[in-house]
Amino acid sequence: MFDKLPKLPGKLGEIIPKSLGGDAAKCYTLADLIEEIKEIEPTPRALFTIGRELIYHEILFCKRNLGEEHEITRNFTDLLEFMQSGYEQRLVRGELGVGSNTPSSAIDHFLSDKPDVFFEYPLGRSKKQIQRVLESAKKQTAKDNAEYEKMIAGIKKVIEEEPENEDLWNQLRLVLWLTGCYEEATGAFNKAKKLGWDPETSKLVAI
Numbered sequence: 001m002f003d004k005l006p007k008l009p010g011k012l013g014e015i016i017p018k019s020l021g022g023d024a025a026k027c028y029t030l031a032d033l034i035e036e037i038k039e040i041e042p043t044p045r046a047l048f049t050i051g052r053e054l055i056y057h058e059i060l061f062c063k064r065n066l067g068e069e070h071e072i073t074r075n076f077t078d079l080l081e082f083m084q085s086g087y088e089q090r091l092v093r094g095e096l097g098v099g100s101n102t103p104s105s106a107i108d109h110f111l112s113d114k115p116d117v118f119f120e121y122p123l124g125r126s127k128k129q130i131q132r133v134l135e136s137a138k139k140q141t142a143k144d145n146a147e148y149e150k151m152i153a154g155i156k157k158v159i160e161e162e163p164e165n166e167d168l169w170n171q172l173r174l175v176l177w178l179t180g181c182y183e184e185a186t187g188a189f190n191k192a193k194k195l196g197w198d199p200e201t202s203k204l205v206a207i
Contacts, residue, residue: 027122028130034111034119036134038104043144043178044088046137051083053133054125061124075118082110091174093199094189102182148175166195 037050055076062073087106111119123130155172162168169192176185 028127030121031119040138041103042137043141045144046140047083047087050137051080055080075114145179148179151175166192166197170197
């Protein structure tokens with residue numbers, strides 16, 4: 001499953017930080033992966049795939065070599081949950097898609113309280129395997145965005161007939177944000193909230 005394995009020195013199984021040199025400094029780290037993911041600005045579907053194909057396998061490796069309660073294992077588990085459901089849930093509930101939020105900033109915000117050793121963790125999968133997954137995620141994102149762009153025109157047309165429908169304005173906010181139209185998405189979201197949209201009482205839309 002793994003082409004290269006991180007060196008785990010000592011009884012505690014702590015990961016060697018890149019700053020200390022050694023084999024870990026030559027490995028493809030989680031920080032490297034995160035930067036490439038942010039460049040893709042993945043859709044929820046693409047991010048789910050990255051979690052399933054890459055992060056899940058790192059969790060299995062960490063459980064086997066570090067234990068389920070190790071800090072690295074717990075952080076990877078949190079990251080997988082964010083990739084497979086948390087990211088989409090935050091977007092659908094309106095916690096993303098306003099102001100300066102972008103997919104990259106959403107990822108940064110989620111990871112803001114994680115320790116440096118987590119980012120310096122050398123991944124077990126080869127760079128070739130990782131690049132294959134990321135290329136697939138990039139294609140999935142492009143495919144999803146093409147679908148979202150078609151949806152934008154359709155939603156705007158329906159809004160012309162139902163301009164006071166807060167759910168339609170929120171749907172428009174979602175697809176605008178996902179296609180990178182952040183300023184327009186903010187305007188649509190403000191309109192939805194002005195009309196009464198609320199995540200606790202209004203219809204939530206699956207992406």
